[in-house]
Amino acid sequence: MRRTTTLLAVSGVLAADLLTPASAAATTDTDAPRITVTVNPQTPPPGPSGWYRDLSPFGTLPYVVDFVDPSGLEGVACSGLLEFDIGPPTILGTTYGHSAGVAVDGVHVLDCTGTDDVGNSGVGPGSSPMPTVFKIDRAPPAIECSARARFRRHPHAGVLFARVTDATSGPARSVVAVQVDRLRTGTFTVPVTAFDVAGNSTTSSCTTRCATRDVAAATGADGTRRRARSKRAAQAEARADRRVTASAIARQPNMATKKKPVATTVKTDTAGIPRKIQRSAPPIRTAPGMVIARRSHMRAGLA
Numbered sequence: 001m002r003r004t005t006t007l008l009a010v011s012g013v014l015a016a017d018l019l020t021p022a023s024a025a026a027t028t029d030t031d032a033p034r035i036t037v038t039v040n041p042q043t044p045p046p047g048p049s050g051w052y053r054d055l056s057p058f059g060t061l062p063y064v065v066d067f068v069d070p071s072g073l074e075g076v077a078c079s080g081l082l083e084f085d086i087g088p089p090t091i092l093g094t095t096y097g098h099s100a101g102v103a104v105d106g107v108h109v110l111d112c113t114g115t116d117d118v119g120n121s122g123v124g125p126g127s128s129p130m131p132t133v134f135k136i137d138r139a140p141p142a143i144e145c146s147a148r149a150r151f152r153r154h155p156h157a158g159v160l161f162a163r164v165t166d167a168t169s170g171p172a173r174s175v176v177a178v179q180v181d182r183l184r185t186g187t188f189t190v191p192v193t194a195f196d197v198a199g200n201s202t203t204s205s206c207t208t209r210c211a212t213r214d215v216a217a218a219t220g221a222d223g224t225r226r227r228a229r230s231k232r233a234a235q236a237e238a239r240a241d242r243r244v245t246a247s248a249i250a251r252q253p254n255m256a257t258k259k260k261p262v263a264t265t266v267k268t269d270t271a272g273i274p275r276k277i278q279r280s281a282p283p284i285r286t287a288p289g290m291v292i293a294r295r296s297h298m299r300a301g302l303a
Contacts, residue, residue: 032122033069033076033114037132040064051135051169051198060103061134065112067096069124072117080131081110105168108134137198141166143176145192145206160208162192169197180208 040062044054055061067076072094075087082100086092102108111131115121123130144163158180164171172195180190189205 029071032120032124034124035127037128047199060101062101064099069116075115078112081108137168140200140202141196143204164194166196
């Protein structure tokens with residue numbers, strides 16, 4: 001009986017020692033596996049818009065997907081850019097890594113999840129954002145030149161418009177305008193530069209033609225450049241004229257009714273007595289048009 005009792009006591013101690021770690025792990029691990037996606041550090045980083053334009057030195061965008069869980073990994077899976085699903089009977093341990101790369105222009109989406117041995121599934125704390133997106137655009141945009149320059153908006157010079165297209169990241173501006181500062185007839189080329197959203201640029205030489213009527217519209221009779229008078233400048237000048245008129249009226253409030261003598265004559269009445277007769281000019285009218293007209297005449301005389 002003494003031997004039997006001793007064996008039971010030892011068995012009880014061994015059972016407690018074996019069960020305690022498992023129960024502790026089950027109660028302390030409540031997080032899903034941590035999943036990180038890391039791009040090779042030798043690859044140049046993406047631009048401000050998030051697009052990769054340079055895949056040197058490998059010619060591809062290499063990356064690694066790492067799964068980590070202290071309780072052990074039961075299964076890992078990815079979809080989209082990278083497709084795999086690994087689980088029992090495969091034993092993964094506490095870490096698992098998968099490396100790959102992509103070299104095709106476009107938008108690539110990678111979505112991964114993991115499950116640990118205690119049943120936690122998904123994406124745990126400290127993981128990379130899921131899904132992870134890689135955007136690659138190494139091709140410059142395309143420029144489509146217009147047939148000729150236009151002088152409609154800029155009378156002193158021509159403006160050449162060009163259409164920009166880009167199939168991957170899109171154009172930074174769909175239309176670019178270049179000023180043509182050559183007021184002469186004939187055909188000539190103008191360099192046009194355009195950018196896409198990723199930051200790629202291209203320069204193209206656009207051929208434009210300047211006709212005789214375009215040069216005439218942009219120059220004066222003596223061949224000098226004409227300055228366009230904008231509508232806003234004309235409105236500002238009209239407001240200034242009205243202020244001058246109002247100021248003149250305010251300084252002389254009785255001008256409209258004041259009479260000025262212009263001549264005095266002496267006549268004899270019926271009784272033979274000489275009398276002085278004073279004639280007055282008609283009232284002076286201060287119409288705004290008179291002041292504006294005077295300013296206009298002065299301006300014309302000084303021009």
